[in-house]
Amino acid sequence: xxxxxxxxxxxxxxxxxxxxxxxxxxxxxxxxxxxxxxxxxxxxxxxxxxxxxxxxxxxxxxxxxxxxxxxxxxxxxxxxxxxxxxxxxxxxxxxxxxxxxxxxxxxxxxxxxxxxxxxxxxxxxxxxxxxxxxxxxxxxxxxxxxxxxxxxxxxxxxxxxxxxxxxxxxxxxxxxxxxxxxxxxxxxxxxxxxxxxxxxxxxxxxxxxxxxxxxxxxxxxxxxxxxxxxxxxxxxxxxxxxxxxxxxxxxxxxxxxxxxxxxxxxxxxxxxxxxxxxxxxxxxxxxxxxxxxxxxxxxxxxxxxxxxxxxxxxxxxxxxxxxxxxxxxxxxxxxxxxxxxxxxxxxxxxxxxxxxxxxxxxxxxxxxxxxxxxxxxxxxxxxxxxxxxxxxxxxxxxxxxxxxxxxxxxxxxxxxxxxxxxxxxxxxxxxxxxxxxx
Numbered sequence: 001x002x003x004x005x006x007x008x009x010x011x012x013x014x015x016x017x018x019x020x021x022x023x024x025x026x027x028x029x030x031x032x033x034x035x036x037x038x039x040x041x042x043x044x045x046x047x048x049x050x051x052x053x054x055x056x057x058x059x060x061x062x063x064x065x066x067x068x069x070x071x072x073x074x075x076x077x078x079x080x081x082x083x084x085x086x087x088x089x090x091x092x093x094x095x096x097x098x099x100x101x102x103x104x105x106x107x108x109x110x111x112x113x114x115x116x117x118x119x120x121x122x123x124x125x126x127x128x129x130x131x132x133x134x135x136x137x138x139x140x141x142x143x144x145x146x147x148x149x150x151x152x153x154x155x156x157x158x159x160x161x162x163x164x165x166x167x168x169x170x171x172x173x174x175x176x177x178x179x180x181x182x183x184x185x186x187x188x189x190x191x192x193x194x195x196x197x198x199x200x201x202x203x204x205x206x207x208x209x210x211x212x213x214x215x216x217x218x219x220x221x222x223x224x225x226x227x228x229x230x231x232x233x234x235x236x237x238x239x240x241x242x243x244x245x246x247x248x249x250x251x252x253x254x255x256x257x258x259x260x261x262x263x264x265x266x267x268x269x270x271x272x273x274x275x276x277x278x279x280x281x282x283x284x285x286x287x288x289x290x291x292x293x294x295x296x297x298x299x300x301x302x303x304x305x306x307x308x309x310x311x312x313x314x315x316x317x318x319x320x321x322x323x324x325x326x327x328x329x330x331x332x333x334x335x336x337x338x339x340x341x342x343x344x345x346x347x348x349x350x351x352x353x354x355x356x357x358x359x360x361x362x363x364x365x366x367x368x369x370x371x372x373x374x375x376x377x378x379x380x381x382x383x384x385x386x387x388x389x390x391x392x393x394x395x396x397x398x399x400x401x402x403x404x405x406x407x408x409x410x411x412x413x414x415x416x417x418x419x420x421x422x423x424x425x426x427x428x429x430x431x432x433x434x435x436x437x438x
Contacts, residue, residue: 006040007313011306011355015343018351019390024295025351026302033306041312051308052301055267059158060297062270063109066251068291069277070108072284075248076118079104091130091203095140098123099188102141103148103181108252109270111155111293112145112349112383113392119144121400128402130203135413136195138397139387140188146383146393147184150177153256153266155293159300159350160379163307163357164371169364172372179376183384183429187421244281251277296350303351311358319359332363333374333434337426340382345390345422349383356382369434377433381426388418 010032018025037048070076083101087093098119105115120141127137149156152173164171191197251273259266278285322332340356356378364371386393394414401410 003036003040003313004315004318007036007310007315008319010036011310011315014306015351018348024298024302025348026295026297026299029302029306029351033302033309036306036313037309041309043309043312047312048305048309051305055162055265057297057301058265058267058271059162060155060267060300061292062267062272062274063153063155063158063255064111064114064291064293064296065289066255066270066274066277067105067109067114068288069274069285070248070252071118071291072288073244073248073277073281075245076105078245080119080122089204091132092197092200094126094130095123095132095137095188095192095197098126098137099140099144099147099185102144103184105148106145106156107148107151107154107177108256109153109155111296112149112386113396114293115145116141116393116396120396124397124400124402128404130200132200133195134402134405134410135417136191136197138400138414139191139417142387142393142397143184143188143191143384146386147181147188149383150180150379152177153259153270155296155350156180156353156379156383158266159353160357160375163354164375167358167361169357169361169371169375172376175372176376176379179373179433180380180383183380187384244277247280248277299348299351300354304354307354307358310355315359319362329363329366329369330430330434333360333369333377334427334430336360336363337377337381337430337434340378341385341422341426344382345385345388345418349386349391352382353379373433373436377426377429380429380433384425384429385418385422387414387421389414390418394418 014025014028014032017023018028033048033051034045037043038045080097080101083097084094087097102115102119105118106112110118120138123137123141124134126132127134148154150160151157152161157173157177160176161171161173255266255269255273258264259269274288278288336356336359340352344352357375360374360378363369364374385391388394389398389411398407398411398414401407
């Protein structure tokens with residue numbers, strides 16, 4: 001069998017196994033890379049491991065470490081409370097607060113599932129208390145996470161931009177971020193109109209309501225551990241906590257400025273900021289390193305390694321030429337958008353991005369398609385489907401349904417919406433981004 005097909009079949013197998021069994025897909029990818037690399041491609045183990053990007057891994061560790069500190073010292077809680085106060089307790093604006101806060105969290109480095117796990121219980125708690133459609137509220141959280149997920153310092157953004165640079169493609173950081181945010185914002189607007197958002201106009205929160213207190217949704221996921229300093233009393237300690245939160249917000253802004261304006265490595269910048277904050281309160285943040293998204297690091301490292309196997313085998317050229325051979329390059333682009341959407345609805349978007357972008361390179365080179373817009377279409381198509389109940393984000397919304405909401409009925413609602421997005425989303429994104437630039 002041709003090495004290209006062997007590599008492709010192994011890729012399909014690891015996605016299937018990783019979807020059906022609770023095994024980290026990165027670990028599976030390492031195994032697949034080892035066997036395919038050594039026995040189908042006659043590669044040395046050193047060459048196989050050369051595919052891991054130290055820059056990418058450092059960035060993932062740095063940004064998630066920094067976010068863990070922000071969660072520990074209450075900065076995340078501060079963002080949520082401040083956002084709710086800013087809308088004056090207007091119930092109709094609460095879904096938008098949850099969309100915006102979740103977008104901010106992923107934009108500054110939180111993993112999408114982590115942001116959904118933090119905000120989801122709060123959002124669905126509001127939905128139950130104020131009779132907001134739980135499907136709308138849950139999907140607002142997921143779309144918010146995906147909307148902010150492609151900022152230049154986010155996990156998705158770092159992965160996509162690094163893979164594009166490694167593939168020799170032009171990198172459009174701002175275009176990618178704006179595209180993802182606008183698409184997810186449009187989805188949220190549609191949900192708001194269709195699922196009763198206008199009926200919430202005029203409702204207000206009760207005086208004294210705290211967005212982080214009250215009834216916890218059934219099957220609730222922890223809103224996030226706070227630092228030990230927040231549990232103590234006293235004026236001095238309260239000032240200390242506030243100072244920590246301000247410093248953390250300054251750290252996030254500084255990372256963005258230094259990395260983007262001065263073009264310094266995001267990984268080094270983020271981990272430096274995290275270490276400085278940890279040194280200021282070493283006892284409070286001594287366990288923050290344990291909260292780094294190590295499963296995500298393993299996932300990305302393993303899948304990135306296997307992506308180099310696909311390239312070495314020529315599988316990316318094989319699939320890209322097949323898509324281009326459909327007769328019209330734009331049609332091949334549509335096929336790849338659907339491949340990304342359908343696979344990601346059942347598997348990891350983080351794992352898919354390092355694979356699907358290199359596959360698109362031959363189509364870009366031979367079909368005359370705008371590289372930045374096509375990659376943006378692929379990225380968005382592969383992530384908006386995370387509303388599916390089979391994805392981590394969709395499953396978190398299901399697990400945190402408000403009390404009194406039937407689990408089976410809620411599951412069917414999420415599933416129906418996920419199917420609609422999977423069937424229609426890639427087509428609309430392709431029509432908006434790929435066709436005009438072709």
